[in-house]
Structure formats: C-alpha cells, structure tokens
Amino acid sequence: MSPGGPLAGLRVIELAGLAPSPFACMVLADLGADVLRVDRPAHRRGEGRIEALPGGPLQRGRRAVQLDLRDTADVADLLRLVTAADVLVEGFRPGVAERLGVGPEVCLERNPGLVYARLTGWGQDGPLAGAAGHDIDFIALAGALQPIGPAGAPPVAPLNLLGDFAGGGMLLVIGVLAALHERGRSGRGQVVDASMVDGAALLTAFLHGLPDGQPWDAPRGSNLLDGGAPFYATYQAADGGYVAVGALEPAFYAMLLEGLGLAGEFLPGQYDVSGWPRLRERFAAVFATRARDEWAAVFAGTDACVAPVLAPGEAPFHPHNAARGVFVEVEGSLQPAPAPRFSRTPADPPSPAPSEPDDLAAALAAWDA
Numbered sequence: 001m002s003p004g005g006p007l008a009g010l011r012v013i014e015l016a017g018l019a020p021s022p023f024a025c026m027v028l029a030d031l032g033a034d035v036l037r038v039d040r041p042a043h044r045r046g047e048g049r050i051e052a053l054p055g056g057p058l059q060r061g062r063r064a065v066q067l068d069l070r071d072t073a074d075v076a077d078l079l080r081l082v083t084a085a086d087v088l089v090e091g092f093r094p095g096v097a098e099r100l101g102v103g104p105e106v107c108l109e110r111n112p113g114l115v116y117a118r119l120t121g122w123g124q125d126g127p128l129a130g131a132a133g134h135d136i137d138f139i140a141l142a143g144a145l146q147p148i149g150p151a152g153a154p155p156v157a158p159l160n161l162l163g164d165f166a167g168g169g170m171l172l173v174i175g176v177l178a179a180l181h182e183r184g185r186s187g188r189g190q191v192v193d194a195s196m197v198d199g200a201a202l203l204t205a206f207l208h209g210l211p212d213g214q215p216w217d218a219p220r221g222s223n224l225l226d227g228g229a230p231f232y233a234t235y236q237a238a239d240g241g242y243v244a245v246g247a248l249e250p251a252f253y254a255m256l257l258e259g260l261g262l263a264g265e266f267l268p269g270q271y272d273v274s275g276w277p278r279l280r281e282r283f284a285a286v287f288a289t290r291a292r293d294e295w296a297a298v299f300a301g302t303d304a305c306v307a308p309v310l311a312p313g314e315a316p317f318h319p320h321n322a323a324r325g326v327f328v329e330v331e332g333s334l335q336p337a338p339a340p341r342f343s344r345t346p347a348d349p350p351s352p353a354p355s356e357p358d359d360l361a362a363a364l365a366a367w368d369a
Helices: 020-030 072-084 096-100 104-110 135-141 161-186 196-203 205-209 250-260 273-287 292-299 319-324 360-366
Strands: 011-015 034-039 062-066 087-090 115-120 190-195 232-236 242-246 306-308 327-330 333-336
Touching: 011 020, 011 072, 020 034, 020 087, 020 115, 020 161, 034 072, 062 360, 072 104, 072 360, 087 161, 104 115, 115 161, 135 161, 135 196, 161 190, 161 196, 190 196, 232 273, 242 292, 250 273, 250 292, 292 306
Parallel strands: 011 034, 011 087, 034 062, 087 115, 115 190
Antiparallel strands: 232 242, 242 306, 327 333
C-alpha cells in the first residue's frame, strides 16, 4: 500500500495464515510492497484451526479481501490477481493449495514470473511434511531448543521467536528477495520452500563450527553463551528487576569489576571455569544491592556491556530507542518500526491493519487484474 520504501511497486498476495507468514508479509509491506491479504469469509473462520489475531502489527500495512477458496468463482478471482502479482505467500500444509486449485503449477502457468513462497514448519517434503506442529516442535527437531535454559532444568522455549519469526518468517523474506533478484536475470519465477526447521537449524550454524567440529553438547547452562559464564548472564537487582551482563572481552570485564566495586578483590580469573560459581555468587550479591535502573546509571557511558532487562512495554521509552525511533505509534499503539533503514528509499510510517475487507472489484481494478 505504501508508495515509499525500496519495495515500492512490488505486488504481494498473502493467503492469510498464522504468525510466521503474516510477519513475513508485514516486513514486505513495511518496506513498501503492496500487500493484499486474502482472508477466509467470516462464516468459515474457526473451522478446526486457530485464527490469526485481528489487527495489530502483524496485520499492518496491507489491504484485505475475502475469498472462499472452496468456491470455484472465488478461486478464479484469486487467479486473476495472480496474473498481476509478483509474489504469492501461503502457509498451508503441503498439498492444501494444490487441492484448492491455487498451487504453484497452476499459478506459475498463469504468471511465469511469479515468486510462489511457501512457509511450513517441516518443509514441503520429508517424513514429517504433513504432520501438525508448532514453533516449539520445529526448534526442538532443529537442535535450537535443547541448548536454551538454566542448568539442571528443562529447556526453555524462547517464546515463538526462533521458529515462527526468525527461522520462518524472516527466512521466507530472504527467499522472496533472492528469487526476485534472480528473476531480474532470468525473467522467470520459482517456488520458495521456507521451512521453520530449516531456518531454525540455520540459526544454529555457529554451534556446529566450534573447535574440532564438536557441536554444543556440554550440559545446558554450563557454556559460554547460555548463562554458564557469570560474565554473560542476567542478575536480579534490589527492586526485583534484572540486568543483562555481556562482558566477554577482558577489557570489558575489567570495567564490569570496576563498576561493581570488585576491581581490588581477589577473585578467580575470568576464564577459570572452576571459579565461575564463586564469581557468580559475588556478582549476584553485589547486583542485589541496587535497583535495576541504578545499575544502568552506574554503567552508563562505559563499555562494561551491562544493560537493563526491559519488558516489551518498557522498551519504547528507553532513551536510546526513543532517540532512534525504534518504535512508532500506529493508531495510538506503539509498535516496532520498520527495519532495516535505507538512505535513499526510506520506508513510510506503517499504516494500520485493515478494519474491514476491501471491495474485491476495487482490488482487481487497482492491479488491472
């Protein structure tokens, strides 16, 4: 919808789905693409599946129409839109789009330049392709869940950030942009198969490149970046808030000790693993003497790599985020701003989610379909 941004003029059909595909289409819309969401009619919602939440950031920046893809006339209207589109995004289980008559073979026959982007948990093939699942299942199979969590406790699901949004939605955006770039040379579209298992596994690449090629198989909570190191961990402050410490480099670690008032105390060496319990104990005791924001003030302007742990509702008001405009107001609600940023073709402020479906005839006319 937005005329600004580097993707201005790109036409995207979004077959409405859950979190990862709306997120991907939000990113495309934020960057200027004209995204048209195809919703199921109201009388067909709730038919055995969770529905996407109405409104909100994941739905912003596009128009919407209602089509019943079990109706041949509505399928014909969708295929008319396909002829004028650059990208189609769908998040059905494998085979569903084909059964509805809007699979890639049909769509690419209508529009050979179409990028047909498919987003699933398990992928379009493989033994689990047709199985149900959610973020936690996909990151579990990818090896991305097991390393997360405290020592001696079960793995902790990182919300649905790794599978749905990073491993799924963001991977789909990368795939779409890569396919569009290739289309600029060949003039031909293709199918993009984005799987949350694939994407979550890709996010663990550095764990598979450790010394001697050994994967990250040490007990959870005892490694350098999973909370095992006392200088890369979180600590509770006197007011119940938390601070995050990431003082990996010796120079930064020295600044951490200085700010904590421990520079002159005899302590184990930073990378003496046997001394980590002692360091953690001392750090915890000192951090517990002041409030979270007091510690933020103590470390302000230093390279000790200490930051307050903010709740989502607090993040927009941190001075850095406010100065940089990391969050924007959309119809009275604060939402993450479009990212990344561009010097010549900046993205326009996002428009709100559609409150009512657009007239189908008007949508077809707007795309000359």
